[in-house]
Structures are given as C-alpha cells and as structure tokens.
Amino acid sequence: MGRYVKENTEDWTKVGAKVVQIESTNNSLREQVQAFAKTGQVLPEGYSLRTDFQTAGKGRLGRVWDAQPGKNLLISYLLTSAGLRPDQLFLLLQSVALAVRDTVQGYVDRKDVEVKWPNDILVEDKKIAGILIESVLTGDQVSYVVVGIGLNVNQLEFETGTTATSIAALNKRMFDLRDVMIALTRKLQSAQLHLKQIVRLGDVYALQQRYHTHLFGFGQWLHFLELKTNKERLGKLLGVLQTGELRLEQEGVEYRFSLDELKFLRKFGEK
Numbered sequence: 001m002g003r004y005v006k007e008n009t010e011d012w013t014k015v016g017a018k019v020v021q022i023e024s025t026n027n028s029l030r031e032q033v034q035a036f037a038k039t040g041q042v043l044p045e046g047y048s049l050r051t052d053f054q055t056a057g058k059g060r061l062g063r064v065w066d067a068q069p070g071k072n073l074l075i076s077y078l079l080t081s082a083g084l085r086p087d088q089l090f091l092l093l094q095s096v097a098l099a100v101r102d103t104v105q106g107y108v109d110r111k112d113v114e115v116k117w118p119n120d121i122l123v124e125d126k127k128i129a130g131i132l133i134e135s136v137l138t139g140d141q142v143s144y145v146v147v148g149i150g151l152n153v154n155q156l157e158f159e160t161g162t163t164a165t166s167i168a169a170l171n172k173r174m175f176d177l178r179d180v181m182i183a184l185t186r187k188l189q190s191a192q193l194h195l196k197q198i199v200r201l202g203d204v205y206a207l208q209q210r211y212h213t214h215l216f217g218f219g220q221w222l223h224f225l226e227l228k229t230n231k232e233r234l235g236k237l238l239g240v241l242q243t244g245e246l247r248l249e250q251e252g253v254e255y256r257f258s259l260d261e262l263k264f265l266r267k268f269g270e271k
Contacts, residue, residue, distance in 0.1 A: 004033050004136070004144040005045050005080055012046030012077075012189045013182050021069075023056040025049045025076035026134055026148040033078060033136075033144060043078055046189055050075040050181065071155040072166070073180050079192060081142035083199040086135065089142065090244030091204055092195065093119065093133050094211045096147055099191035100129050101214055103184045104151070108170045114216040117246055118259050121151075122216055126165040128152050147188075153180050204242065212239055221268035224248070227261055234268065 008015070022028050029049045036043055053069035067074060082092055097115045104121055105113045114122045121129035132148040152166035154174050168174050198204050212218055217237045224233050235248030235255065245256040 003040075003042055004037050005047075005078055006042045007080070008044035008046050010044075011186075012048070013185045015044050015046060016048035016050065018050045020051065021053045021055065022049075022051045024054055024148075025051055025074060026132060026146050027056075029076045029078060029146050030134070030136065033146075045078060045080050045192075046185070047078045048075050048181075048185065067150060067152070068155050068157075070177075072153050073149070073151040073177055073184065075151075075181060075184070076146055076148040077185075077188060079145045079147055081135070081145060082192060082195045084142065086137060086140065086142055087243060089133070089135055089145070090118075090240075091199070091207065091242055092145060093131065093244070094207060094240075095191045095195040096131055096133065096149075096188065097121065098207075098210060098214065099187040100131060100149060100151065100184065103180075103187045104128055104167070106183060107167045107175070107180070110170070113214070115211065115214050116216040116264065117240055118244060123165055123170060125216075126163050128165050128167070149184065151180065151184065153177055208242065215240065217264075217267065223265040223268065224257075225263045225265055226257075227263055232265065233262075 032049070033043060051074050054067065054074055079092070081089070084092055097119065101113055101115055101121050104123065108123055110123050112124055116122050119131040120127050129149065129151040133145060135145045136143045152164060154168045154177070155166045156169055158164040167180070195207070198207060218239065219237065221234060221236050224235065226233055233248070233250065235250045238247035238249050238254065240246055241256070244259055246262060248255045248257065
C-alpha cells in the first residue's frame with residue numbers, strides 16, 4: 001500500500017471531489033495522489049474524482065470516450081492492489097467489471113448485461129460502460145491503482161458508427177447522476193472488500209466462474225483482429241485466464257492472446 005493510499009472502511013461515497021471539466025479523471029487523480037505523497041499525506045481508498053466532461057477522456061488502446069457534457073457518469077477511483085501482484089491485477093479488473101455490470105443490472109430490466117473482454121459492459125450487444133485500470137508500481141510492488149469508469153446514463157445520441165446505449169435510452173427516462181454514482185460506488189466498495197478477502201484466502205475460483213457467467217461471447221465463435229498482423233481471426237471463445245489472456249480455439253488448437261493483441265470485430269455470421 002505504501003505511502004500513497006490508506007485503508008478506508010468508511011462509506012466511500014463520502015470521499016472524493018467533483019469538477020465541471022477536466023482533461024482526464026484518471027490522469028488528474030494520479031497527479032493528485034503524487035502531489036499529496038510529496039507532502040507526506042495519503043488519500044483514502046475509494047477516493048473518487050468525477051467530472052461532467054472530459055476533454056481528453058480515453059479508453060483502451062488510446063480510444064476516445066464519446067460522452068456529451070453533463071449526460072454521463074465519468075469517474076475515477078483510487079484503490080489499493082487488494083494484495084495482488086502486478087501479474088494478478090486482471091483479477092481486480094474482473095472484480096471491477098462485475099461491480100459495474102451489477103450496477104447497470106440494477107437500472108435495466110435486461111438479462112443480457114454482459115462483460116466484454118477486457119473492459120466493456122454491454123446491454124443487448126451495445127456498449128453502456130467502459131473501464132480503464134492503470135496501476136502505479138514501486139519496484140515489483142503495486143503502490144496503488146486508478147480505476148476510470150465511463151457509464152452512459154442520460155445520453156441518447158451517439159456518434160455515427162458507434163454501437164452504444166445508455167440507462168436512459170433503455171428506460172425511456174432520465175436519471176439523477178449522483179444517485180447512479182452512489183449506487184456504483186457502493187457496488188465497487190463491496191466488490192473490493194470481497195476481493196481482498198478471497199485473495200487473502202487464496203481462493204478466486206468463484207470470481208472467475210461468475211466472470212465467465214456474464215462474459216460476452218463465452219462458448220461462441222467470434223471474429224477478432226490481430227493487432228500485430230492486422231489479420232482477422234475466427235475462434236471459439238473458451239474463456240479468460242487469471243492473467244487476462246483470452247483463450248480461443250481454432251481448428252482444435254487453443255490460442256492465447258494478451259490484452260494488447262486482439263480487438264473484437266463481430267460475432268460469427270454477422271456482417
């Protein structure tokens with residue numbers, strides 16, 4: 001845990017800050033943590049930075065996050081590593097993804113609220129949330145983790161070519177962003193507490209199993225783009241390892257791909 005973040009068993013909704021506009025909540029929260037550390041101060045776990053609009057919001061592989069000002073929940077949280085080593089941090093991503101998924105499920109009456117590897121939440125195959133986790137290391141130890149979450153709440157129109165939806169679009173009414181933030185924060189706090197417990201016990205099987213229960217495309221044939229070769233690959237999704245590698249079967253052979261090697265294109269049979 002080092003000198004960057006301290007344990008916090010109190011209500012996480014009570015700590016944090018909100019600004020009208022910022023370049024990136026992830027970047028700004030990291031800068032805030034570092035500034036505090038220089039003065040010998042530490043922020044509590046669960047501390048959040050929320051904004052109405054990001055001018056340089058980002059997702060995985062440098063993608064831009066499309067969010068209209070004041071319409072969506074754009075927030076970053078400060079977390080500990082939950083006792084995980086750097087090579088185990090995908091377990092934290094799984095825990096966070098399920099917390100976001102459960103939050104969405106609480107607002108939409110749909111059975112197909114799914115987690116798309118590695119960091120998106122889908123409803124009816126449309127993106128409703130994205131997650132960006134960035135860890136800061138000191139030597140071979142995780143000093144702290146910043147979790148950025150973009151959740152579409154009240155936005156009804158999206159850029160052409162974007163397959164996205166929102167809580168409001170699915171319910172035909174608007175929602176209070178603070179209420180959604182409180183619901184998400186409490187789900188995340190509960191998930192982080194549970195993750196610490198199972199890591200301490202050395203038993204993460206149930207987390208892995210639940211992640212696969214809600215994994216988009218699990219057991220199905222999917223088209224991916226191999227980013228290094230720019231070639232398309234069709235494979236049956238066998239699952240995801242604790243390290244974050246995706247398992248694909250092709251012609252009876254299992255292949256494994258890391259987070260920066262593949263991009264999902266479409267389901268088999270779709271154009």
